[in-house]
Amino acid sequence: MDAGRCRYQFRIALLGDAAVGKTSLLRCYAGIAEPGAPEPTAGVEFYSRALQLPAGPRVKLQLCDTAGHERFRCITRSFYRNVVGVLLVFDVTNRESFEHIQDWHEEVMSTQGPNKVIFLLVGHKSDLQSTRCVSTQEAEELATSLGMAFMETSAKTNWNVDLAFDTLTDAIQQALQQGHIKLEEGWGGVRLIHKAHVPQVPSGRQHPGPCQC
Numbered sequence: 001m002d003a004g005r006c007r008y009q010f011r012i013a014l015l016g017d018a019a020v021g022k023t024s025l026l027r028c029y030a031g032i033a034e035p036g037a038p039e040p041t042a043g044v045e046f047y048s049r050a051l052q053l054p055a056g057p058r059v060k061l062q063l064c065d066t067a068g069h070e071r072f073r074c075i076t077r078s079f080y081r082n083v084v085g086v087l088l089v090f091d092v093t094n095r096e097s098f099e100h101i102q103d104w105h106e107e108v109m110s111t112q113g114p115n116k117v118i119f120l121l122v123g124h125k126s127d128l129q130s131t132r133c134v135s136t137q138e139a140e141e142l143a144t145s146l147g148m149a150f151m152e153t154s155a156k157t158n159w160n161v162d163l164a165f166d167t168l169t170d171a172i173q174q175a176l177q178q179g180h181i182k183l184e185e186g187w188g189g190v191r192l193i194h195k196a197h198v199p200q201v202p203s204g205r206q207h208p209g210p211c212q213c
């Protein structure tokens with residue numbers, strides 16, 4: 001979709017342990033098909049996609065793919081403050097990656113300024129049912145305790161990939177509309193990139209007032 005007429009840009013990051021599938025999930029969403037498994041991410045990589053919200057404006061998503069490996073943490077940490085949405089990703093076949101979700105959440109919360117960030121918990125690689133070791137129920141319980149929604153996805157089968165990003169984007173748009181998130185100078189989480197056209201009323205006729213006849 002043409003990003004030129006987008007009204008807002010939302011910056012969204014994917015966080016989670018190494019090899020949980022963040023790059024694969026993002027590439028699947030961005031429609032980038034590359035053969036074989038992706039190389040581990042070094043630092044942060046950017047993708048973008050434009051989206052028409054069903055009950056709102058067209059938005060451009062700037063998607064930040066972060067390295068899960070500890071050695072890149074100082075680079076990825078510098079991005080947390082400038083995001084409005086975070087997909088917290090774990091691998092349903094990797095218990096440790098699930099247990100680290102709370103740490104990822106705390107890291108973001110500790111670096112957040114006054115702006116609100118919207119989270120979505122994602123249990124990825126849901127196609128690997130025979131080797132999964134995190135149940136849907138316990139993931140839902142964790143999500144509820146952290147005040148966020150939960151979804152399961154698979155980049156292998158393209159299960160729920162669009163829905164996960166759409167759900168997060170929709171929640172951001174609603175928070176913006178309700179005033180929980182505000183546009184702020186110098187904050188990269190939400191940026192106004194195209195003002196909506198507001199018809200100009202000739203001066204002196206802005207308040208028609210009661211009929212004088």
Ligand SMILES: Nc1nc2c(ncn2[C@@H]2O[C@H](COP(=O)(O)OP(=O)(O)OP(=O)(O)O)[C@@H](O)[C@H]2O)c(=O)[nH]1
Pocket residue numbers: 016017018019020021022023024025036037038039040041042066067068069124125126127128153154155156157
């Ligand atoms: N079965 C299955 N494998 C997946 C899925 N998504 C990713 N993988 C595999 O998981 C491995 C790691 O995927 P990446 O996308 O590189 O993981 P990452 O979280 O970006 O890793 P870092 O960049 O190191 O943080 C690769 O071998 C992928 O092919 C999925 O939905 N199902």
